[in-house]
Amino acid sequence: MRILMLCDWLPPDFGAVGQYAVEFAEQLAVAGHQVTLVGLSTSRTSQSVGASDAGSLMIKRIFRPTYDKQSLGGRAWWTLVTNLKLLWCARSELSTSDEIRFTGSPPFMLHFVMPVSALFRRRTRYRITDFHPECLMAEFDRVPISLRLLHRWTLFWRRRVSTIEVLGEDQRRICIAQGINARRIELVRDPSPIRFSGREAQAEPPKILAGRKIVLYSGNWGVAHDVETFVAAASAFETRHPGRLGVWLNATGSRAAVAHEALIMAGVACSYTRPVPLSELAGVLLAADLHLICLRDRFVGYVLPSKVYACIESGRPILFIGSERSDVHALCATAAAAWKIAYRRVDVGVATDVVGALEDLLLHGRRH
Secondary structure (H helix, E strand, C coil): CEEEEEEEECCCCCCHHHHHHHHHHHHHHHCCCEEEEEEEECCCCEEEEEECCCCEEEEEEEECCCCCCCCHHHHHHHHHHHHHHHHHHCHHHHHHCCEEEEECCCCCHHHHHHHHHHHHCCEEEEECCECCCHHHHCCCCCCCHHHHHHHHHHHHHHCCCCEEEECCHHHHHHHHHCCCCHHHEEECCCCCCCCCCCCCCCCCCCHHHCCCEEEEEEEECCCCCCCHHHHHHHHHHHHHCCCCEEEEEEEECCCHHHHHHHHHHCCCEEEEECCCCHHHHHHHHHCCCEEEEECCHHHECCECCCHHHHHHHHCCCEEEECCCCCHHHHHHHHHHHCCCCCEEEECCCCHHHHHHHHHHHHHHCCCC
16 A cells, blocks of 8 residues: 555654654555655654665655743644644645554644545544543643534544554543444554663663662653652652662653652752663663653543553563553553563552552562
């Protein structure tokens, strides 16, 4: 088939969606398809072409600046312009492809692709990486009527996608509840972006963390991810066990700086660094004594932190602060049952249990 794929930031820019998109595009090309992948770059517009014995792959990168995630108006304008530019860059493929594949990143691409696909009578495949506008709605205690109307319009198009790919069973349950035919839903999990061969060297932790047990938060720490529970627990742990705990935030996102400041104010040794390139990520993950994953309850199903796959593959213990309804728990519990990792899950808001989990995993080496 001739397949057009649309997504946001492509490597070397940071972003799990783009990393997975390149991998999926390469697999489709090897399988014999003619694939065009159109995405974003923070450096420059470029184009590259590759071919295998069976198919071909063209990757188009469009220059786009980043935006202020704290500005709702700025986010909306960036999304509008970016989605239009992606479609314009892919205009020839839109009319000639057999299938258009797109994700939840950039947000609301659904509203741009579906009218065009209906015009050209093209098959569509929508990989729901994040639910929009549900993620935005979850930020409000009382959802504005404008967002409720946008949600209805989103469901109108979502129910008309040829195939919807979900990342987890929690997402499948949401889609079915929204009236999407179960036969059009496919569970396609993300692979780990890192392959551990056993020959990787651990990265050198920041000097401020030397001699401490390192809790690593790697990836995006945004509005969907709880901060308060871990900060309260880390402060209590430091009081009980002075000098034993160090937190490494190899992170980006709107709440990463908030977490860093709160941990420093609580007297916890903490280093805040930008995410490393994918080629260096294995070493960073192996430097952890414990991986931390957080997810607020109201975002369960709407967001699945993709780093869970690499955390599991690293073999290091994992602490998940979040609901048992999330597929993060399902994946980690399965890995723990197979004795691949040591794992604990604690409900959001229960800092005392987090302290106990930290003691078990970091100080006592208890797996279950």
